[in-house]
Amino acid sequence: MRRLELNSIARKLACITLLLVLSFSIPLAEAGLKEEVSETVLSNGLKVLLLENHKAPLITFQVWYRVGSRNEAWGKTGLSHMLEHMMFKGTEKVGPEEFSRIIQENGGNDNAFTSRDYTAYFENLSAERIEVAIALESDRMGNLMLREGDFRTERMVVMEERRLRTEDSPQAYLGEQLEATAFQLQPYHWPIIGWMEDIAGLTLEDLKAYYKTYYTPVNALLVVVGDFKREELLPKIEKAFGSYSKGEVPQQAKGLEVPQVGERRILVQREAQLPSLIMGYHVPNLREPDSYVLEVIATVLSAGKSSRLHQSLVREKRLAFGADADQSLLSRDPSLFYLSADPLPGKEVSDVEKALDQEIERLQKEPVAERELEKAKNQLEAAFVFGQDSMFNQARLLASYEISQSWKDIDEYLPCIRKVTAEDIQRVAKRYLVPDNRTVGILVSLPPKEGKPAPGGPSGKEENIR
Amino acid sequence: MIRKILFILPLICVLASAGPLPAMPPVQRTVLPNQLVLQVSEDHSLPFVTFQLLVNAGSWRDPAGEEGLAHLTARGLLLGTSRHTVNEINEELDFMGASLGASAARDYADLSLRVLKKDLDRGFALFMEALTSPTFPDEEIRREVEKTMAMVQSAEDQPEDVAQKEFQKVLFQGSPYAHPVNGTKESLPRLTREAVFRFYQSYYHPNNVILTIVGDIGADELKTKLLPQLESWPTGNIPTAKFEVKFESEKKTIKIDRAITQANVIVGHSGVERSNPDYYALTVMNYILGGGGFGSRLVEEIRNKRGLAYSVASFFDPGKYPGSFEVLLQTKNASAREAISLVFQQVERIQKDLVSEKELESAKKYLIGSFPMRFNTQAKMANFLSQVEYYDLGRDYPEKYASFIGSVTREEVLRVAQKYLHPDKCILIIVANLKEAGTE
Numbered sequence: 001m002r003r004l005e006l007n008s009i010a011r012k013l014a015c016i017t018l019l020l021v022l023s024f025s026i027p028l029a030e031a032g033l034k035e036e037v038s039e040t041v042l043s044n045g046l047k048v049l050l051l052e053n054h055k056a057p058l059i060t061f062q063v064w065y066r067v068g069s070r071n072e073a074w075g076k077t078g079l080s081h082m083l084e085h086m087m088f089k090g091t092e093k094v095g096p097e098e099f100s101r102i103i104q105e106n107g108g109n110d111n112a113f114t115s116r117d118y119t120a121y122f123e124n125l126s127a128e129r130i131e132v133a134i135a136l137e138s139d140r141m142g143n144l145m146l147r148e149g150d151f152r153t154e155r156m157v158v159m160e161e162r163r164l165r166t167e168d169s170p171q172a173y174l175g176e177q178l179e180a181t182a183f184q185l186q187p188y189h190w191p192i193i194g195w196m197e198d199i200a201g202l203t204l205e206d207l208k209a210y211y212k213t214y215y216t217p218v219n220a221l222l223v224v225v226g227d228f229k230r231e232e233l234l235p236k237i238e239k240a241f242g243s244y245s246k247g248e249v250p251q252q253a254k255g256l257e258v259p260q261v262g263e264r265r266i267l268v269q270r271e272a273q274l275p276s277l278i279m280g281y282h283v284p285n286l287r288e289p290d291s292y293v294l295e296v297i298a299t300v301l302s303a304g305k306s307s308r309l310h311q312s313l314v315r316e317k318r319l320a321f322g323a324d325a326d327q328s329l330l331s332r333d334p335s336l337f338y339l340s341a342d343p344l345p346g347k348e349v350s351d352v353e354k355a356l357d358q359e360i361e362r363l364q365k366e367p368v369a370e371r372e373l374e375k376a377k378n379q380l381e382a383a384f385v386f387g388q389d390s391m392f393n394q395a396r397l398l399a400s401y402e403i404s405q406s407w408k409d410i411d412e413y414l415p416c417i418r419k420v421t422a423e424d425i426q427r428v429a430k431r432y433l434v435p436d437n438r439t440v441g442i443l444v445s446l447p448p449k450e451g452k453p454a455p456g457g458p459s460g461k462e463e464n465i466r
Numbered sequence: 467m468i469r470k471i472l473f474i475l476p477l478i479c480v481l482a483s484a485g486p487l488p489a490m491p492p493v494q495r496t497v498l499p500n501q502l503v504l505q506v507s508e509d510h511s512l513p514f515v516t517f518q519l520l521v522n523a524g525s526w527r528d529p530a531g532e533e534g535l536a537h538l539t540a541r542g543l544l545l546g547t548s549r550h551t552v553n554e555i556n557e558e559l560d561f562m563g564a565s566l567g568a569s570a571a572r573d574y575a576d577l578s579l580r581v582l583k584k585d586l587d588r589g590f591a592l593f594m595e596a597l598t599s600p601t602f603p604d605e606e607i608r609r610e611v612e613k614t615m616a617m618v619q620s621a622e623d624q625p626e627d628v629a630q631k632e633f634q635k636v637l638f639q640g641s642p643y644a645h646p647v648n649g650t651k652e653s654l655p656r657l658t659r660e661a662v663f664r665f666y667q668s669y670y671h672p673n674n675v676i677l678t679i680v681g682d683i684g685a686d687e688l689k690t691k692l693l694p695q696l697e698s699w700p701t702g703n704i705p706t707a708k709f710e711v712k713f714e715s716e717k718k719t720i721k722i723d724r725a726i727t728q729a730n731v732i733v734g735h736s737g738v739e740r741s742n743p744d745y746y747a748l749t750v751m752n753y754i755l756g757g758g759g760f761g762s763r764l765v766e767e768i769r770n771k772r773g774l775a776y777s778v779a780s781f782f783d784p785g786k787y788p789g790s791f792e793v794l795l796q797t798k799n800a801s802a803r804e805a806i807s808l809v810f811q812q813v814e815r816i817q818k819d820l821v822s823e824k825e826l827e828s829a830k831k832y833l834i835g836s837f838p839m840r841f842n843t844q845a846k847m848a849n850f851l852s853q854v855e856y857y858d859l860g861r862d863y864p865e866k867y868a869s870f871i872g873s874v875t876r877e878e879v880l881r882v883a884q885k886y887l888h889p890d891k892c893i894l895i896i897v898a899n900l901k902e903a904g905t906e
Binding site for chain 2: 055056057058088096097100101104105106107108109124125126129152153154155156157158159160161163164167168169170171270271272273274303304305306307311314315318321342344345371374375378379380381382383385386388389390391448449
């Protein structure tokens with residue numbers, strides 16, 4: 001646990017499109033959230049968002065800190081995620097790794113995740129046990145004990161995590177290389193988990209300074225969704241979190257990319273069964289209305305089996321067994337619009353790339369038909385409704401919006417989607433989805449080196465190595 | 467992506483963890499005249515409905531040499547019907563923003579629909595069409611096989627997957643749980659439209675089916691709109707099939723060499739069936755050993771104390787028939803031997819000494835207390851109810867669960883550890899850079 005929020009490429013590999021991740025989670029689409037959510041800022045600057053949902057006697061309690069890999073410096077990549085792991089190492093009152101044990105003994109689950117933009121901690125548990133989560137989260141916001149021994153061991157765990165997620169996964173490795181090429185100025189250049197060499201070089205002092213700078217009430221956000229009464233819960237939160245001093249608002253502005261002036265192209269050559277292809281175009285985030293147009297474009301391209309990429313690459317041309325389009329609407333800084341495909345065995349990556357290009361050209365040249373546009377909007381709206389089913393996702397979405405811009409923007413989502421026209425799609429496709437603005441990454445699959453058994457072939461020899 | 471290795475409780479274990487049920491909404495259960503079992507749980511908080519249908523036609527029924535047939539048949543339901551082509555079906559589903567999915571697991575096949583309330587009639591009509599009048603067009607079946615072949619090949623790049631397939635193959639000794647649900651690169655080219663059709667005709671009958679409906683649907687609607695369609699589905703004969711349980715019972719080590727940085731390790735052996743009376747004691751025992759997330763002994767020893775792995779977990783995987791017991795971990799190649807030896811130490815320890823009172827209580831509190839989170843969304847509720855019915859856990863299962871878990875004693879934990887863990891007869895699978903792992 002202490003898990004890492006993967007970037008959109010890896011998310012694609014997990015067969016969950018970003019689209020769904022985002023829109024699955026939007027609560028109370030029609031009612032309007034502004035009336036449903038209460039926002040309170042405590043005197044020390046801690047912002048608290050509360051959403052009552054009495055469907056089941058459960059709550060999700062989440063603390064989000066405005067710090068992620070974007071806040072790191074060259075040579076210190078992976079620090080945010082490392083600190084996420086260390087947040088379970090205890091305080092004066094709570095021993096190392098006791099946190100999760102206490103939550104579990106109370107019938108709950110807890111975990112944490114780190115993204116480029118934030119580090120988030122959550123407890124899902126029975127509503128009557130909410131005070132356990134309040135006490136524990138409040139305690140570690142101010143009293144974390146960072147010890148050298150714990151740190152050295154946990155750093156090994158994080159290195160194992162990196163091996164598992166990235167080093168031994170050709171696709172994840174390709175994604176990391178693509179981002180390192182597409183982003184030259186923005187901190188999105190480096191992976192959330194950090195480069196292996198950087199992880200190895202982190203120190204306890206780095207962690208202490210980072211904790212002090214970013215884990216302050218003014219830099220945090222508390223979100224609770226579930227079966228509680230606002231007027232009863234808020235005083236408890238104020239009592240538990242109100243005593244910490246505000247802290248200074250950390251500097252959050254980061255340099256942005258300068259416009260790209262020509263296609264970048266990279267190859268990753270390593271042992272793999274099949275090649276793969278991914279392309280990333282620089283696009284704006286939700287601060288610009290074009291981002292909603294890109295949501296619709298991603299849906300037209302790849303939501304469902306009737307979508308364009310599936311119809312063209314998988315069915316008609318029979319070049320790939322999967323194809324996807326994806327973007328990060330809620331990215332704090334502008335990010336990438338991804339196109340990707342998994343070629344069928346024996347197919348040329350260049351043909352797959354051509355087929356993707358043709359779909360982009362089609363978006364630029366022909367207006368999307370009325371029914372197809374309506375279909376995409378229906379898909380986004382339906383996903384909206386489905387997403388209201390999970391309290392965890394409701395809280396997660398409120399927080400993601402707030403970190404990116406403001407939770408109140410959730411109410412703009414559907415109206416902005418509904419406003420998108422066929423002309424918008426053509427215009428936006430012509431503006432952003434052009435070769436000069438993209439990075440192309442290709443995994444060139446190499447066969448296993450000589451002297452090794454054929455893939456899948458067990459050595460057969462028996463041995464007891466206990 | 468959510469990395470949940472540490473909480474890797476197999477599907478069925480989810481069921482294991484019920485408790486006192488203040489939150490369990492009422493469920494209507496009916497057996498229709500054609501013997502279809504129908505369960506309905508109304509939830510009007512959101513305007514959509516979830517359907518989950520289980521057919522007792524999982525991959526355990528695959529004929530020898532046609533591994534993957536059950537899965538292909540389930541997938542085939544979505545590839546065209548007597549009234550609509552695959553493209554027409556997909557277009558219509560997407561236009562509603564609905565999702566219709568089909569797949570097979572070891573024990574059963576599954577057809578699921580999620581649809582907005584306003585599109586219920588149309589969505590359910592497509593669901594029934596897929597279920598009762600699929601045509602399995604030859605061309606579409608070929609495409610599905612081609613795609614599955616590519617996915618099977620691609621999965622060779624996932625060391626965990628490679629290890630798991632090898633483990634199942636070795637442990638189950640050619641018995642019905644031995645092969646991957648998807649099929650293999652040898653069996654897939656042999657699957658034909660005729661075989662799919664035959665499989666479908668054998669098993670896809672209402673008297674072999676459990677349908678669970680959760681969501682924004684009322685009794686009237688059910689009666690007037692859904693029941694007539696369900697009841698008109700004719701009963702059929704289900705061929706009897708015998709499951710021959712077979713396990714590798716000797717100690718065995720399989721090593722697979724890959725150019726990777728971590729050793730992916732599985733240590734395991736035979737397990738139990740879901741109906742085993744010791745199931746609850748095993749659940750508690752396994753929670754303490756390696757099923758209980760950060761509180762488990764394996765995590766404490768291998769991850770927390772030594773930093774040797776990001777994820778390490780143990781589980782029993784009980785099916786309708788006896789499944790496996792497994793410990794899974796990944797560690798850098800060089801630590802493989804050390805980590806494996808720690809696994810054996812912990813297995814032997816829980817067989818030797820009584821667990822502490824505190825460990826026992828913690829396990830019980832979690833297993834009972836987390837119960838309401840087993841069904842806090844429509845999809846989770848549908849899955850929960852389907853499995854209660856499929857595994858015949860009884861309609862009072864949710865009420866009884868707390869006492870099933872609560873009555874487990876330290877002595878029972880010790881007894882089941884001694885009875886069901888076999889460290890001297892483990893199958894050990896290592897997918898690693900064998901040279902670096904020192905296991906060449």
